[in-house]
Amino acid sequence: MSSKSDALPRDLTATQQWLIRRFKLDALRERQAEVVWGLLQGKRILFVAPTGHGKSLCYQALAASPWSEGIVLVFQPLIALMNEQVERARAQGLRAELLNSNLSPDEQIDVLTRAKAGDLEILFLAPERQANPLWLESVAELIIKGVVIDEAHCISQWGHDFRPAYRQLIRTTTGLGRRTPVLAVTATAPAQVMEDVSSQISPEGTPVTTVRLPSARSNIRLGAMIVDGLLERLAILRQISSEHRGQTGLAYLLTKQDAGIASEFLRSEGFAAQSYHGGLNADERAARIEPWQTGAVDIMCATSALGMGIDHASIRWVLHLGLPDSMIRYVQEIGRAGRDGEVSLALAVDDETTTDINEWMLNSISPPLKEYRAVSEKIAQAEGITRTDLIIALDIPEGSIQRILDDLVNGQFARRDGTPYEYRWIGGEPSAIVIDDHEARETRRRFLEETRRYPIADACRGLLLATAMGDAPSAVCGVCDNCAGWRRTVDPSAVASATRFLDNYSLPLPGSGNLRGGRALALYKVGDLGNAVASIKYGEAPISADVINRALKILREGSDYTGVKFDRIACLPSAKGAGPSFAKAVAVQLGLPLVMLEKTRQTSTQKRFRSKLLKQNNVRGAFRIPGGTQPASTVLLIDDIWDSGASMQEAARLFRPAAVYPLTLARTRHTDGQ
Helix, strand or coil, rough: CCCHHHHHHCCCHHHHHHHHHHCCEEEEEEEEHHHHHHCCCCCCCEEECCCCCCHHHHHHHHHHHECCEEEEEEEEECCHHHHHHHHHHHHHHCEEEEECCCCCHHHHHHHHHHHHHHCEEEEECHHHHHHCCHHHHHHHHCCCCEEEEHHHEEEEEEEEECCCHHHHHHHHHHHHCCCCCCEEECCCCHHHHHHHHHHCCCCCCCEEEEEEEECCCCEEEEEEEEEEEHHHHHHHHHHHHHHHHCCCCEECCCCCCHHHHHHHHHHCCCCCCECCCCCCHHHHHHHHHHHHHHHCHHHHHHHCCCCCCCCCCCEEEEEEEECCCCCHHHHHHHEEEECCCCEEEEEEEEEEHHHHHHHHHHHHHHHHHHHHHHHHHHHHHHCEHHHHHHHHHHCCHHHHHHHHHHHHHCCCCCCECCCCCCCCCCCCHHHHHHHHHHHHHHHHHHHHHHHHHCCCCCCCCHHHHHHHHCCCCCCCCCCCCCCHHHCCCCCCHHHHHHHHHHHHCCEEEEEEECCCCCEEEEEEEEHHHHHHHHHHHHCCCCCCCCHHHHHHHHHHHHHHHCCCCEECCCCCCCCCCCHHHHHHHHHHHHHHCEEEEEEECCCCHHHHHHCCCHHHHHHHCCEEEECCCCCEEEEEEEEEEEEHHHHHHHHHHHHCEEEEEEEEECCCCCCHHH
């Protein structure tokens, strides 16, 4: 770092004056000048401030500083966030770029060439970039003016968004000169997270300055309630949307399936609503965010994938339909309400029927220690073993096993090399392995339990949140439901609206290969038809005319089947399911030949398996088309229940190259992380 420290602002007031002039501001937000002054003096700083407080100005100021040379590296977790921050930096006259996997190799080389030549002042990149060979070749040639770790809670195993790649930033920051400033910023960090982050960004003996603002926002009216099931969750969503008609709202749901259902329900009720989740690609995410931010869409129904970096000042209400995994995440997510200072609502809605989803999420983030040891023992027993072989041997879901393998490699218990990757054991006794994340798992379970206590507490909700975040004690808020005595109840008219919707709601079925998109007539065990399907499947109730008529209406009017002319109908074999009788009735009504697929071997029930791979292996090669069946170009493939979809995908392969469209009586909820 080439410094000209004698020209630095002489004190905090001078720093404030420079910032106001440089960024053409009327005034600064609380403690911004203090953070910038510290960075200009080469300090390491952890800055915890609510969403929308202007943390990005602090590292823009470091990049804009005329008192030192080089480039500011900003590590951020999301490409969409990088894009937004690049535009903001450029608007402030900074030479800014980003580096991510969406760029071609030539584009990446061009960015790095400009960075090495001193043509850039600020560069945004993901933590994962640190392992990229092109980056490793170039970073030594950069003059680094400072390093910023955005969303710094991701570096802590106690945070709600822990990402292993963030741990690599420890080596990056400790390798810098002691006078090179480092800034870690986050909106949410209780004491345990702050201590962990501080220790990560500080080489031994280098102090870290902590600047923290209270998380409480006096303009947010806090409330909570308890409901029973999806029906009542949709009903309260309808109520809140109606009470705030024409205003911007944000509804958080636990799964992408629920986010899609909620947005479709609101649209059926005349609201301008959209859904957002982690399954969307970058273009799809941008296409859904933009109309919400510009006001063309009022309500966003989203999973926690809609989070970091969202810039929307006038959100009037945030509704959680199902509780998040920690109060840390809850405080961060409700912090998106009322960033313009106007009064806004934050309502937490708990539902006992979502407990299994919370448990699934906990296991996905922090696999249990017994699974770490099972994987370790398998690796130790082999000369080299692939991820696929481990999944087949242990039936651990793909996401969980990847997390375990990453942790074993990062902890130097195992190494991976070759193509495809093979894992080899280099640690101690596998059965005695202790993974740091096991303690983090128990902490996350306590976080979840604390969140579940929030709706039933009778204390001031503002104080409850402040305590959870480790803020200094303050007076009661006086405006939450417990302080002011207001309560939410589910409106019967909203329940009636949700009931009508669920009774007539058909779910999309995804396509892959020659299996195109289709529909399930209902959500399993939800609504009249969803409950009827359970009776049909296991109670041997007959297929009613109403069910057949609903199927015919969807086939004739549904967008998934528009313009499609089927040659024949095919049905998966079923020992006790309702698929064959359903398929026969539809075939009769459409006047099409019916092909009953045959089993080539015995299979297990798909519910026996946890991983997608074993579900696929369970049915691979298990079906055949009866001999003498004529080829077809377009097939309607029918089954009773869509769970993982593996059986339908396998059956569709038999008809290649024909286009195959699925139709089922129902789709189960939350399959494979939905």
